[in-house]
Amino acid sequence: MSAITIDKVWKEYGDQIVLEDISIEIEDRAFVALVGPSGCGKTTFLRMLLGQEQATRGTILLDGTPLPPEPGPDRGVVFQRYSVFPHLTVLGNVLIGKEMTAARYSGRLFGAARKAAIEEAKALIAEVGLSHALDKYPAQLSGGMQQRLALAQALIMKPKVLLLDEPFGALDPGIRAEIHTLMKRLWHENPMTVVMVTHDMREAFTLATRVVAFERLRDRPEEKLRYGATISRDIPIWPPRRAGEPSLIRPDRDGPVQKGQ
Amino acid sequence: MRWINVRPSSGMRLTLAVAPFLIVLAAYVAGSAARLADNANDKLLPGLSSFVDAINRMAFVPDGRSGQILLWADTAASLTRLFSGIGIAVAIALVIGMLIGMLPTMRALLAPFVAAVSMVPPLALLPILFIVMGLGEASKIALIAIGVTPIMIRDLALKAIELPREQIIKAETLGGSSWQIALRVVLPQILPRLIDTLRLQIGPAWLFLIAAEAISSEAGLGYRIFLVRRYLAMDVIFPYVLWITLLAVGTDYILNRLRIGIFPWSELEKNT
Numbered sequence: 201m202s203a204i205t206i207d208k209v210w211k212e213y214g215d216q217i218v219l220e221d222i223s224i225e226i227e228d229r230a231f232v233a234l235v236g237p238s239g240c241g242k243t244t245f246l247r248m249l250l251g252q253e254q255a256t257r258g259t260i261l262l263d264g265t266p267l268p269p270e271p272g273p274d275r276g277v278v279f280q281r282y283s284v285f286p287h288l289t290v291l292g293n294v295l296i297g298k299e300m301t302a303a304r305y306s307g308r309l310f311g312a313a314r315k316a317a318i319e320e321a322k323a324l325i326a327e328v329g330l331s332h333a334l335d336k337y338p339a340q341l342s343g344g345m346q347q348r349l350a351l352a353q354a355l356i357m358k359p360k361v362l363l364l365d366e367p368f369g370a371l372d373p374g375i376r377a378e379i380h381t382l383m384k385r386l387w388h389e390n391p392m393t394v395v396m397v398t399h400d401m402r403e404a405f406t407l408a409t410r411v412v413a414f415e416r417l418r419d420r421p422e423e424k425l426r427y428g429a430t431i432s433r434d435i436p437i438w439p440p441r442r443a444g445e446p447s448l449i450r451p452d453r454d455g456p457v458q459k460g461q
Numbered sequence: 462m463r464w465i466n467v468r469p470s471s472g473m474r475l476t477l478a479v480a481p482f483l484i485v486l487a488a489y490v491a492g493s494a495a496r497l498a499d500n501a502n503d504k505l506l507p508g509l510s511s512f513v514d515a516i517n518r519m520a521f522v523p524d525g526r527s528g529q530i531l532l533w534a535d536t537a538a539s540l541t542r543l544f545s546g547i548g549i550a551v552a553i554a555l556v557i558g559m560l561i562g563m564l565p566t567m568r569a570l571l572a573p574f575v576a577a578v579s580m581v582p583p584l585a586l587l588p589i590l591f592i593v594m595g596l597g598e599a600s601k602i603a604l605i606a607i608g609v610t611p612i613m614i615r616d617l618a619l620k621a622i623e624l625p626r627e628q629i630i631k632a633e634t635l636g637g638s639s640w641q642i643a644l645r646v647v648l649p650q651i652l653p654r655l656i657d658t659l660r661l662q663i664g665p666a667w668l669f670l671i672a673a674e675a676i677s678s679e680a681g682l683g684y685r686i687f688l689v690r691r692y693l694a695m696d697v698i699f700p701y702v703l704w705i706t707l708l709a710v711g712t713d714y715i716l717n718r719l720r721i722g723i724f725p726w727s728e729l730e731k732n733t
Binding site for chain 2: 250252270271272273275276277279281282283284285286287288296297299300301304305306307308337338339340350353354357359
């Protein structure tokens with residue numbers, strides 16, 4: 201289970217109120233897209249879920265327990281840039297999560313344990329379509345391949361929640377469509393809840409089970425400081441998409457993606 | 462075509478690169494010939510044949526008094542001091558640089574101190590070092606270490622701070638502890654920068670070495686230069702200076718090759 205409860209959360213930087221009175225229940229296995237104009241606090245909200253920033257007021261619960269005040273292995277993340285480590289190969293980038301979890305002091309695995317971890321990593325790399333690039337460094341990969349790698353790297357931790365911060369914003373439309381297909385398949389196949397920040401409405405409605413809009417309801421210059429953004433729309437997608445189940449009406453579009461598609 | 466768009470061919474590049482060296486050499490030969498024509502005993506700009514004599518005397522014939530071949534004995538003494546000092550500096554700079562770069566608490570504790578210490582002119586400390594540590598090897602090695610460490614610390618700390626925050630967050634979501642992130646994410650990424658910093662600090666390190674050797678020493682490249690200065694022995698000083706330059710250039714080249722060899726990704730990143 202990985203349901204998130206956000207209850208009356210405020211975020212302030214000094215006098216500046218960024219987010220005000222955010223309350224939302226994100227159910228287990230949901231795929232929530234956060235949309236809204238620039239500077240309306242979507243990324244701040246995502247960072248609070250990540251544990252990178254703390255709410256000024258209010259509570260955020262993951263499966264009923266308050267979030268720890270720092271990022272951890274139960275919440276994976278993919279950023280728009282700098283998500284992968286430039287000094288590790290594709291295999292190394294996916295392996296490092298396993299290695300750091302298993303070896304407390306050296307952060308490395310040896311022998312049979314390493315072999316098993318490599319097998320698991322390779323399977324995941326195949327899943328995102330990077331098997332041909334195992335020994336390449338990120339600098340040798342295209343933007344789309346780097347984001348695929350970042351997804352594999354996050355998924356090897358089997359996170360309860362996957363947080364995506366405009367992950368496909370820098371990709372060109374063709375590549376973006378491909379990676380959307382991949383993203384949908386990963387969501388259907390992995391037991392996780394996804395929260396994605398995006399600027400792209402089409403992307404939001406293509407992928408999500410629910411589109412949540414952030415907006416500053418009072419945005420006159422003299423109000424900017426004292427009024428933050430809040431949730432202005434919460435649109436469930438119809439027909440409903442459910443993780444792992446084909447949709448009744450548009451199975452091709454909304455169901456689990458078949459291999460090879 | 463505009464000049465900014467003119468690119469020399471590879472042959473042309475080689476010619477251009479060699480030209481300044483040849484011009485300096487030719488200017489020296491001409492100057493030396495002119496002075497020797499006026500006074501055959503001129504010591505200021507000796508002819509090339511005197512250099513050959515001097516090099517032969519210093520580099521290939523054992524010294525009459527000590528039985529050592531002086532150039533090699535001097536080189537060994539100097540390089541031992543140089544690399545000991547640099548080795549100590551590297552070890553300290555890595556540890557403190559990473560502490561400052563990664564841990565906000567250590568940054569608050571150490572960064573202002575290191576910034577202040579790096580402003581102390583190391584040569585002004587030399588008398589103190591000689592008084593406290595004696596005239597032996599320790600004070601010379603200490604001078605080199607003190608001279609280059611603070612700048613290396615600051616450079617490595619800057620590099621560690623410059624690492625995108627996203628990478629550190631990502632490492633945390635991959636289960637990394639502070640120690641593991643230091644070991645697997647930060648350290649490998651600052652090592653190439655360490656080598657680059659080291660390359661830039663080779664020059665200052667030689668400066669401190671020669672200064673220390675000039676004041677008190679019994680062997681060493683700097684010691685020899687300042688010793689023979691008393692006899693205006695330009696035929697020895699010039700080859701020694703050239704040799705020191707060659708050693709420094711060689712170290713620089715080897716370090717850069719080492720970086721590309723050990724950290725191939727750092728070269729790829731540079732090109733993107």
